[in-house]
Amino acid sequence: MNLIEGVNRKLDALAAQSLIRRLRVADSPCAPRQVVDGRAMLAFCSNDYLGLAAHPAVVDALQEGAQRYGAGSGASHLVSGHSRAHALLEERFGAWMAPAIPQARALYMCTGYMANLAVLTALGADADAMIFSEALNHASLIDGARLAKAGVSVYPHGDVQALAQQLGASSAGTKIVVTDSVFSMDGNLAPLPELLALCERMGAWLVVDDAHGFGVLGDSGRGALEHFGLRSPNLVYIGTLGKAAGVGGAFIAAHASVVELLVQRARPYIYTTAAPPALAHALQASLDIIEGDEGKQRRTHLAALVSHLRDALRPKRWQLLASSTAIQPLIIGSNDDALRVAAALYEQGLWVPAIRPPTVAAGTARLRVTLSAAHTHEDVAVLARALNELERATT
Numbered sequence: 001m002n003l004i005e006g007v008n009r010k011l012d013a014l015a016a017q018s019l020i021r022r023l024r025v026a027d028s029p030c031a032p033r034q035v036v037d038g039r040a041m042l043a044f045c046s047n048d049y050l051g052l053a054a055h056p057a058v059v060d061a062l063q064e065g066a067q068r069y070g071a072g073s074g075a076s077h078l079v080s081g082h083s084r085a086h087a088l089l090e091e092r093f094g095a096w097m098a099p100a101i102p103q104a105r106a107l108y109m110c111t112g113y114m115a116n117l118a119v120l121t122a123l124g125a126d127a128d129a130m131i132f133s134e135a136l137n138h139a140s141l142i143d144g145a146r147l148a149k150a151g152v153s154v155y156p157h158g159d160v161q162a163l164a165q166q167l168g169a170s171s172a173g174t175k176i177v178v179t180d181s182v183f184s185m186d187g188n189l190a191p192l193p194e195l196l197a198l199c200e201r202m203g204a205w206l207v208v209d210d211a212h213g214f215g216v217l218g219d220s221g222r223g224a225l226e227h228f229g230l231r232s233p234n235l236v237y238i239g240t241l242g243k244a245a246g247v248g249g250a251f252i253a254a255h256a257s258v259v260e261l262l263v264q265r266a267r268p269y270i271y272t273t274a275a276p277p278a279l280a281h282a283l284q285a286s287l288d289i290i291e292g293d294e295g296k297q298r299r300t301h302l303a304a305l306v307s308h309l310r311d312a313l314r315p316k317r318w319q320l321l322a323s324s325t326a327i328q329p330l331i332i333g334s335n336d337d338a339l340r341v342a343a344a345l346y347e348q349g350l351w352v353p354a355i356r357p358p359t360v361a362a363g364t365a366r367l368r369v370t371l372s373a374a375h376t377h378e379d380v381a382v383l384a385r386a387l388n389e390l391e392r393a394t395t
């Protein structure tokens with residue numbers, strides 16, 4: 001058998017399970033009204049929760065950043081790629097997180113995926129360490145735990161009691177609890193206050209991946225820790241910047257000593273070219289919006305859209321998960337059914353992604369509706385009508 005045939009066999013196996021994913025090409029900036037493969041669509045797919053990805057002030061700042069700092073950083077941070085733009089952004093994030101983490105310092109990373117690998121491989125570098133990982137954690141946390149020398153123990157979704165038992169029974173030298181703040185495919189929140197209290201009692205780290213909370217949760221958009229009013233030296237926080245912040249990259253915030261250890265030891269920080277400094281410069285404009293009146297208005301509008309959608313959807317066989325965030329999943333069940341519904345919506349000009357295993361558990365294929373402050377109430381009404389009619393039509 002030649003090599004390519006072997007690959008094609010694997011692709012055929014995926015196709016037989018309705019697990020082939022296909023790329024669609026966006027011909028316009030990320031926005032609710034988007035041209036996709038040449039066709040005008042109303043999209044409910046992105047994580048651009050505040051509508052900042054194409055915001056004129058952010059785009060202007062990106063251009064200004066390119067003028068000032070050039071296109072590329074030229075090297076990794078520790079060689080020569082650490083620009084003033086990176087340093088200023090890190091200072092600002094450090095100050096933002098100071099209410100939640102004593103002696104907070106922040107590190108700007110190229111992506112959230114890499115930030116999660118960095119934190120878990122550096123904190124979990126010793127074989128006698130143990131990572132306690134929430135069952136619904138994002139793939140990047142799972143991969144970080146796999147890459148770490150530490151052992152891994154998965155605790156059931158949202159189950160603080162089970163986690164307490166696992167922590168109590170463990171004799172690990174370093175205990176690291178890691179969780180998404182907002183679960184990316186379910187939209188619900190982790191019980192962070194209870195988890196933090198437990199971690200403090202047990203002398204464990206609490207690593208919080210706030211990919212879907214940063215920018216949208218908390219009074220000033222500082223994320224899940226602000227939302228819950230948490231503060232502890234045990235916290236290690238990851239905020240990603242390609243979602244609500246609308247640009248790209250991520251930051252890690254922790255006690256200055258932890259961040260210094262990351263600078264010295266975290267391979268996803270050390271062995272990669274620093275992100276273009278213009279991105280760091282553009283992010284300053286995003287942060288201005290997030291913490292200002294405009295950010296507050298956008299969060300208020302987004303919350304109203306979420307309520308509107310939940311009031312308007314009346315699923316009978318499908319299940320709308322209990323979520324108060326911009327992530328509103330509708331469980332359909334089988335892969336084929338989820339794909340059929342997504343295709344029918346697409347026919348009507350509505351772009352909603354079908355999410356299948358392994359991203360979610362088998363038998364829980366779903367539509368993952370995401371809302372953005374850039375949507376209007378009319379957009380939400382159009383989607384709700386289409387979904388209600390489709391469910392009725394497929395009964």
Ligand SMILES: *Cc1c(COP(=O)(O)O)cnc(C)c1O
Nearest residue numbers: 111112113138140184211240242
């Ligand atoms: C998107 C996401 C990431 C990865 O962040 P990127 O910046 O896109 O690499 C990490 N964790 C969660 C929960 C996410 O949803």
